[in-house]
Amino acid sequence: MRRLVYRKSRRQRGREPLRHKLHLAKGDTVRVIRGEHRGREGKILEVHPKRFRVVVEGVNIVKKHKRATSAQTEGGIIEFPAPIAASNVMLLDPKSGEPTRVRRRRDKDGTVERVAVKSGQPIPRVRQST
Numbered sequence: 001m002r003r004l005v006y007r008k009s010r011r012q013r014g015r016e017p018l019r020h021k022l023h024l025a026k027g028d029t030v031r032v033i034r035g036e037h038r039g040r041e042g043k044i045l046e047v048h049p050k051r052f053r054v055v056v057e058g059v060n061i062v063k064k065h066k067r068a069t070s071a072q073t074e075g076g077i078i079e080f081p082a083p084i085a086a087s088n089v090m091l092l093d094p095k096s097g098e099p100t101r102v103r104r105r106r107d108k109d110g111t112v113e114r115v116a117v118k119s120g121q122p123i124p125r126v127r128q129s130t
Contacts, residue, residue, distance in 0.1 A: 020052040022086055023102040023114070027126030030089040031099050032059055037084075041092070045081065053083035060084050095119040 024030065024044055031041045042057040062082045068075035090099035093116045100118040107113060114123040 019049045020086070022047060022049050022052075022054075024054055024086060024089065024091060025125060028123075029092045030054075030056060031092055032056065032084070032088060033090050033099065034088040035084065036060075044089075046083070047086075048083060051083070052086050054086050054089060055081050055083050056089060057081060091116075091123065093118050093121065094123055095121045 024047060026044055026047050028044050029041065030044060032038055037059045040056075040059050042059050044054050045057055046055040048054070058081065060082045061079050064078045064080065066075050066078050091102055092098065093100040095116070096119060098118060100116040102123065103115045103117050104112050105115045105122075114125075115121070116123055
């Protein structure tokens with residue numbers, strides 16, 4: 001005889017999204033608003049949308065003990081910035097330099113640009129040439 005299984009109890013509720021929608025991009029200047037490094041400013045080095053985290057230059061520096069894997073590579077203690085939650089940083093207004101929320105606006109030609117809520121100034125995307 002088959003065991004009775006209720007479908008509703010087996011389903012997953014409120015799953016995490018595969019990729020969070022971020023108001024930040026690589027190269028943006030941000031200020032940390034919560035946590036141990038509150039008040040510090042820096043540039044975003046990496047963005048991890050699946051984990052909802054960002055790496056900010058000079059913030060959350062951690063030490064990693066690395067073993068020498070071969071005769072050529074050196075071991076030792078390496079310091080590097082670790083990711084922090086994206087909700088703990090706020091984008092800086094290009095006009096005043098104060099932290100601001102971000103709004104999206106669609107231009108007449110159809111491109112979406114980010115706009116600072118405080119000043120209404122568009123926030124340019126920092127494009128890095130490779």
